[in-house]
Amino acid sequence: MNDYPPNPDPNQPPVPPPPPDPVQPPDPLARPMIPYVPFDGYVQKPMNKSAKIFFGILIGLSVTFVGAFLVWVTSMAVGRLSDSSPEEPNLSGSPNAIVYDPSQKIVKNTVGAQTDPDFSGIVLHPPASDELQPKHIYQQIEPTIVGIVSETSDSGSGIASGMIVTPNGYIVTNAHVIGYSRDTKVTVVLSNKTKHPATVVGYDRTSDLAVLKIDANGLPTVSFGSSAALSVGDWVFAIGNPRSLAFSGTLTRGIVSGLDRRIRYQSENSISYIQTDAAINPGNSGGALVNLSGQVVGINSIKMNSDHYEGMGFSISINKAKPVIDSLIRKGYVEGRVRLGITGTTITEPLSSEAPAIRGVRIVSLSQDSPLQHTKAQTGDIITQLDGNTISSMDDLDDLLLDYQPGDSVTLTLARAGQADPFSIEVELLADVGQLQK
Numbered sequence: 001m002n003d004y005p006p007n008p009d010p011n012q013p014p015v016p017p018p019p020p021d022p023v024q025p026p027d028p029l030a031r032p033m034i035p036y037v038p039f040d041g042y043v044q045k046p047m048n049k050s051a052k053i054f055f056g057i058l059i060g061l062s063v064t065f066v067g068a069f070l071v072w073v074t075s076m077a078v079g080r081l082s083d084s085s086p087e088e089p090n091l092s093g094s095p096n097a098i099v100y101d102p103s104q105k106i107v108k109n110t111v112g113a114q115t116d117p118d119f120s121g122i123v124l125h126p127p128a129s130d131e132l133q134p135k136h137i138y139q140q141i142e143p144t145i146v147g148i149v150s151e152t153s154d155s156g157s158g159i160a161s162g163m164i165v166t167p168n169g170y171i172v173t174n175a176h177v178i179g180y181s182r183d184t185k186v187t188v189v190l191s192n193k194t195k196h197p198a199t200v201v202g203y204d205r206t207s208d209l210a211v212l213k214i215d216a217n218g219l220p221t222v223s224f225g226s227s228a229a230l231s232v233g234d235w236v237f238a239i240g241n242p243r244s245l246a247f248s249g250t251l252t253r254g255i256v257s258g259l260d261r262r263i264r265y266q267s268e269n270s271i272s273y274i275q276t277d278a279a280i281n282p283g284n285s286g287g288a289l290v291n292l293s294g295q296v297v298g299i300n301s302i303k304m305n306s307d308h309y310e311g312m313g314f315s316i317s318i319n320k321a322k323p324v325i326d327s328l329i330r331k332g333y334v335e336g337r338v339r340l341g342i343t344g345t346t347i348t349e350p351l352s353s354e355a356p357a358i359r360g361v362r363i364v365s366l367s368q369d370s371p372l373q374h375t376k377a378q379t380g381d382i383i384t385q386l387d388g389n390t391i392s393s394m395d396d397l398d399d400l401l402l403d404y405q406p407g408d409s410v411t412l413t414l415a416r417a418g419q420a421d422p423f424s425i426e427v428e429l430l431a432d433v434g435q436l437q438k
Helices: 049-083 134-144 318-331 394-401
Strands: 098-100 107-109 145-152 156-164 170-174 185-189 195-204 209-214 235-240 250-262 272-276 288-290 296-303 313-317 342-350 357-366 382-386 409-415 423-428
Touching (some): 156 235, 156 296, 185 209, 209 318, 235 296, 313 318
Antiparallel strands (some): 170 209, 185 195, 195 209, 288 296, 296 313, 342 357, 357 382, 409 423
8 A cells, every 4th residue: 555645536647656855964063962861750949048047157157267267377376476585574673573484384583572571470379268179170271271283394293282371362381392492383272272373472491481472362361379388188180182182171180299399301491390190191281280279380391201100290380480481471581591602512522532531511602792702711612610510411501500690700610622631711691681592
């Protein structure tokens, strides 16, 4: 069957089919056909309003963070530039000058910094007629006891105790707590756990006492009693921070085991002590020894540590400590102390191959104002006697000088290497107004 219509006139011959269209060659410039992909039914919906707000906030926070970071980097760079050439502080004529070392490990202050020339002195009260219960003693004394955190460049940090003497922040502790140095960074931790940087107002090697100052007011203060009223067998309480601040405010009880004890400790210390069997441990140094009236009668200082000793603690009697504390607060040093204007060291050695060993204090250097400057004495000489009293060490020399006042004359006996006979000189003692405090 043909696929074109038949001829309507049967008498005519059939009409042939039309010729096929000629095949056109492909156009090289024509774009290729894109294949048809069936529709899968998914249509991407436009972002709703909540999503737009979320992404807007996220972008805003990102921009803010990046901006703040750039500002911080810029400020740090400027800070380093400004710290590269710090201005030297002027200490002249400034009795309260304090210099902070850039490492923040050392705090340096001049002699007399933070002193109070008008301080009237601590008051020693007679014991009250009514004795307090231990819990009431604790409630009264605990807020006045502080923790002392000291940091030195040599020995690191340590924990000890102290007591608040005045409402405006004068604090008493032991001199060994601050390493016998003004260059110790000290932080005071109050009973309410607040921390305050402290200035070393002054210290005294002989009594092992030191005074600190913090910038605070309205502080609770200890009440002082008289150690002269104590008797052997009296009950006493020790309070402080044994071992660490984790045990701050620890209260222990004991009795007065002895009075007017003289022992050597830390080389320079030879004053008398109250002996007690109340537990005194490392960290208690500078804490309070309290009587049954809740009054401070001693400053805890020493515990003998040995397998052969038990219950032997020692406190500086407050009657002996009072003039030292008063002077440190007023002047920054203890009035009446003397010096020779030398640095020396204990020596035990023969002066020659034929001579026996000699003991004494070798003169290492002389200060510019030393009274030995214009005498026969010279560095290297060995001081063997002071006013006829034998000197075997620096301890002996320090102890003997405690009996003199500034301006007193003393006779020193010296020995010299290569010289068979000793010789003597007479010198006038200088006043120590803080020169021995580093």
